Amino acid sequence: MAHNMLSEIHKDNTHWTIYVLVSHMWxxxxxxxxxxIKHTDLVLLDSEGTHIYGQLPPEPAEKLKDVLQEGKVFVIRKFLCNASKTTYIPVESAFMVQFTNYTTVEEKHALADTFTFCTYSLTAFVDIPRARGGPARFFDVVGRISIVFYVVLVQSMHQTAPSNTRTIMLEDLLGNTIRLVLWGDRVAGFDADTVRAMGAKEPVIAIFVGTLPKMAFGVKGLIGISACRSYIDEDIPDINSIRNGLGDKFAPLATYDPVGPGALVPRVHEDPTNKTVKELDELDPFEDMEKRFCCTITISRFDPDQRWWFHSCSMCRKSTKHDGFQYRCSDDTCSSVEADLMYCVSVFTADDTVEAEFILFDRVAARAVGKSLMAILRQKYRGYNTASNLANATRNDAFVLDEITNLVGKKYRMLVSISKRWKSQKNTDKLAFQVNRIEETFKPELPPLVFDNGSGSIGSSSLGVGSSSQVPSVGPVLWPASHVPRTHSSPANQTPPPTVRLSPSTPATWSSAPKCGARRSLFNTPLKETKEPAMDHVLDGQLLSEAVMGGSAISTDVKDDQFLSPNTKPAAGDKDDA
Incomplete structure (x- = not known):
């Protein structure tokens, strides 16, 4: 049957038939x-090795989640070919495959061995950027596994339940190291027993794809959540190159003692309790500072005298002050001179005779406002793209966004905690609350329909033009975005080709992947549950940084870590700890 290669498809047509292997799915x-499921994401490969990103909306995702499987080949029809998205890109390509309710998927047996089984674009440890907002893409890295930590349960203030985490240290040929923290289901997919057994005899080289950068206390690291996959001891040129480069140099995997000196006492956050605004105002910060609470509020006002954004240190995320042509962090121990812009929106609500202040930072505020801060500022200040330029442009500007003032009157259910701001206020008897997560956004209550006087007919009242009530139209606001990808084989200074009908890029010659038939994996059998006893430690971000990243509990000098939660943002300075 005739079919199309991924290099042929473009957004000007909808009649495509593709034969692809699902290399990566989450x-x-x-x-x-x-x-x-909010959406399902895939990395698809055709027989030529060309890759493309695919996405399934919730309904098709639920329908096909048990049909589509990694490592199998499918023929896919009736899909849309859209321009690739501009954030969280797993692979570089001009277009993406958008599944619909009409998309058909049919498995093609006995074809998997004729396809490449993985694709990636490696980034050196030193070239991984600092985490700033929604990253443009996921990052793929390769290195020798030098330390494998035990499983640790972690619960931050933003989570309803703890999650399994496992920290892995990677080292490149130049001796550079980086921390990768696997999260949730990625922990179960990593056979630590087998890795440790092999690491006692020979180097263990691995490629991790689909990781995200995270900063904590000025230390750069990676986190592996749903999009992360590992290729360990595969017969892949990049893995073989690292192995050959090590030569006779071999150091057994370091061990971590979870019960020896330096081990920390478990710490668990209590389940959040429901509170009214009046009950929140009566809390004791000396007793309830570490607790979480759920409350339902209607925003009554916004304080125009308080700035709705602030300069945040690029390293430690604390507040900064402008100092000449650079910025000075409020933490004297931090040497960073760069700053980003972050939301800091203070809103108020009243319950009976009590008024309380709620502070929304960063992602929480972006969800309430509906736009990221950088997107808003770039729209207002045309021609300013970097955080530094925007910070200078907005330093003396006191305008307030309509998107923020429009929060007044909206109703939310929120997960909150006591803000540490009360300690620095003159009136320490008045508490403020940091919003950790918006649990629910209530739809606005529309006014009832007004019927014409004397009209007793439902039909006449519903069709009459005399009604004084109108239902406002509600719909999403779509903002145009452009993305011009660069193929892996193109030099960094080469002008990218036009996006029209540009084929998705193929793996670079230095990152080629073998056919599935040539695959040699360390894990030839389905992975089992980890046999080691999972630690019963339930740690907050601050404690975990000391437990798994530093101190006398490990054999090497490692510090960290607050970048363990995939859906949290560290808050410091004017912000509370996560």
Missing amino acids: HYCGGTDEGP
């Missing part, structure tokens, strides 16, 4: 491993 459930 379900996005809103930052957790449970709950309804």
Whole structure:
């Protein structure tokens, strides 16, 4: 049957038939491993090795989640070919495959060995950028596994339940190291026993794809959540190159003692309790600072005298002050001179005779406002693209966004905690609350229909033009975005080709992947549950950084870590700790 190669498809047509292998597939459930599927993402490969990103909306995802499987070949029809998205891109390509309710998927047996089984674009450890907002793409890295930590349960203030985490240290040929923290289901997919057994005899080289950068206390690292996959001891040129480069140099895997000196006492956040605004105002910060609460509020006002954004240190995320042509962090121990712009929106609500202040930072505020801060500022200040330029442009500007003032009157159910701001206020008897997560956004209550005087007919009243009530139209606001990808084989300074009918890029010659038939994997059998006893430590981000990233509990000098939660943002300075 005639079919199209991925290099042929473009957005000007809808009649495509493709034969592709599902190289990589994951379900996005809103930052957790449970709950309804918000969308399913895939990396697809054709017989030529060309790759493309694919996405399934919730309904097709639920219908096809048990049909589509990694490592199998399918013929796919009746899909849309759209321009690739501009953030969280797993592979570089001009277009993406958008599944619909009409998309058909049919498995083609006995074809998997004729396809490449993985695709990636490696980034050196030193070239991984600092985490700033929604990253443009996922990052793929390769290195020798030098340390494998035990499983640790972690619960931040933003989570409803703890999650399994496992920290892995990677080292490149130049001796550079980086921390990768596997999260949730990715922990179960990593056979630590087998890796440790092999690491006692020979180097263990691995490629991790689909990781995200995270910063904590000025330390750059990676996190592996739903999109992360590993290729360990595969017969892949890049893995073989690292192995050959090590030569006779071999150091057994370092061990981590979870019960020896330096081990920390478990810490668990209590389940959130429901509170009214009046009950929140009566809390004792000396007793309730570490607790979480759920409350339903209607925003009554916005304080125009308070700035709705602030300069945040690029390293530690604390507040900064402008100092000449650079910025000075409020933390004297931090040497960063760069700053980003972050939301800091203070709103108020009243319950009976009590008024309380709620502070929305960063992602929480972006969800309430509906736009990222950088997108808003770039729209207002045309020609300013970098955070530094925008910071200078907005330093003396006191305007307030309509999107923020429009929050007044909206109703939310929120997960909150006591803000540490009360300690620095003159009136320490008045508490403020940091919003950790918006649990629910209530739809606005529309006014009832007004019928014409004396009209007793439902039909006449519903069709009459004399009604004084109108239902406002509600719909999403779509903002145009452009993305011009660069193929892996193109030099960095080469002008990218036009996006029209540009074929998706193929793996670079230095990152080629073998056919599935040539695959040699360390894990030839389905992975089992880890046999080692999972630690019963339930740690907050601050404690975990000391437990798994530093101190006398490990054999090497490692520090970290607050970048363990995939759906949290570290808050410091004017912000509370996550």
